[in-house]
Amino acid sequence: MKVAFFDSGIGGLSVLHHAMKILPEEEFIFFADEDNVPYGTKSRAEVLSLVEAAFEFLVAQEVGAIVVACNTATSAAVRAMRAKYSLPIVGMEPAIKVALDLFPGRKFLVTATEITIRGEKIQALIDRVHAREFAELRALPELVEFAERMEFESAAVEKYLRAEFAAYDFAEFSSVVLGCTHFNYFKDTMRKILPPHVKFLDGNAGTLNYLIKLAGLKSAPVKKIPPVEYFYSGRRVTDAAELARLEKYLRRLDAMYELE
Numbered sequence: 001m002k003v004a005f006f007d008s009g010i011g012g013l014s015v016l017h018h019a020m021k022i023l024p025e026e027e028f029i030f031f032a033d034e035d036n037v038p039y040g041t042k043s044r045a046e047v048l049s050l051v052e053a054a055f056e057f058l059v060a061q062e063v064g065a066i067v068v069a070c071n072t073a074t075s076a077a078v079r080a081m082r083a084k085y086s087l088p089i090v091g092m093e094p095a096i097k098v099a100l101d102l103f104p105g106r107k108f109l110v111t112a113t114e115i116t117i118r119g120e121k122i123q124a125l126i127d128r129v130h131a132r133e134f135a136e137l138r139a140l141p142e143l144v145e146f147a148e149r150m151e152f153e154s155a156a157v158e159k160y161l162r163a164e165f166a167a168y169d170f171a172e173f174s175s176v177v178l179g180c181t182h183f184n185y186f187k188d189t190m191r192k193i194l195p196p197h198v199k200f201l202d203g204n205a206g207t208l209n210y211l212i213k214l215a216g217l218k219s220a221p222v223k224k225i226p227p228v229e230y231f232y233s234g235r236r237v238t239d240a241a242e243l244a245r246l247e248k249y250l251r252r253l254d255a256m257y258e259l260e
Contacts, residue, residue, distance in 0.1 A: 001064035001215060004029040006054055009037035009148050010249055011182030012069030015092070016228070017253040018204045019067075023212075024222040028229070031058060035233035038144040039072040040113025040180070047115065051077035052084075057234045059085060065215045067207065068092060071112055071179050075119040088214040094122060094179035095201040097129045102201070103174035107134050112179030114139045122179075136173075140164055140183065147182040150245075152252065153189050161186070161193055170195050178202040185252055187259040199260050 003026050005016045016030050031054055033039075039047050051073050058066055065088040068074045068081070074091030082089050094116070099108040116122055117139045126135050146157050178184055178200055187200055212219055230237035230246060237243060 001025075001217065002027045002029060002062065003211070003215070003217075004031060004058045004061070004063040004066045005069045006031045006033075006051075006058065006066060006073070007068075007070040007181060008033050008039035008050075008073065009144065009182065010246070011144065011147060011180060011184070012067075013246070013249050014181045014184040014202070014253055014256075015067060015069035015204050015207060017250055017257070019208055019211075020226055020228070021222055022208065022219045023217055024220050024224075024226065025218060027227050029058065029061060029063060029231065030228055031231045031234075033233050037148055038113070038141065039070065039076075040115050040139075040141050040144060042115070044076045044115065044119075047073060047076040048080060051081065054234075055081055055085065057231075059087070063087070065090070065211060067211055069181055069207075071116045071181065071203075075116050075121045088211070090207055090211045090214060092181065092203050092207055093125065095177050095203045095206065096122075096125055096131050096135060098201050098203075098206065099175050099177055100129055100131055100134065102199070105134070106174035107136060107172050108175045108177055108201075109136045109138055109168060109173055110177040110179050111138050111140045111183060113144065114141055116179055136168065138164060140180070143186060144180065144182045147185050150248070152185050157186065157189055158192065161189060165193060170198050173198055175199040175201050184256055185249075187256045191259060 005012050009032050036050050068078050068091045071092045078091035117137050
């Protein structure tokens, strides 16, 4: 099956990266809406319009399933896309239930974009899993822009994260939920700042498990790299330098993959 991974930018590569390790029989399309990144600072109506255009393009590529590898787009548009299209559509969900299951009765920090933090979807999720007294929410919008320009370990990134995390006594927290796929690139910098007992949690594994179930795919260890086509806002990426840049992102994700 040809499976599409859609994001506003290169954050969704972290979900594709995981899929490339566990789905040996599939073909992949990665669509980054680089003309319009970031989504997290836009209105919900703007995001919905952009997602509609991306879906129209991806469906024309005859994909068998679409993973909305973007928490912001999931929050703003996935319900409408499921109403419009009959193919399997899988969205992202912050790993709030995972945090509760792994660390019962402990506080955790949910990091995401502004639109996700303000959205009804995350509030409904918090109420559904009875996490109101444990979940703290923090928007980290600048991390998206840092990631898009491949700035992961600079003094500016560390200063930004230290300032954003300064409000919390992490002795009281079990984990940080990475509620934006762009945030996975910063695990090493976060690890320098946070106490060692604070774990990183994301929704990538849960998203792909749901994809496997919904689309009837088979998971197994991958022995060779599956084929991937890359598109930026509908334009196929063929430039060797740009493909090499994407490969650098994937190699960074290799390094981040095992960090907890």
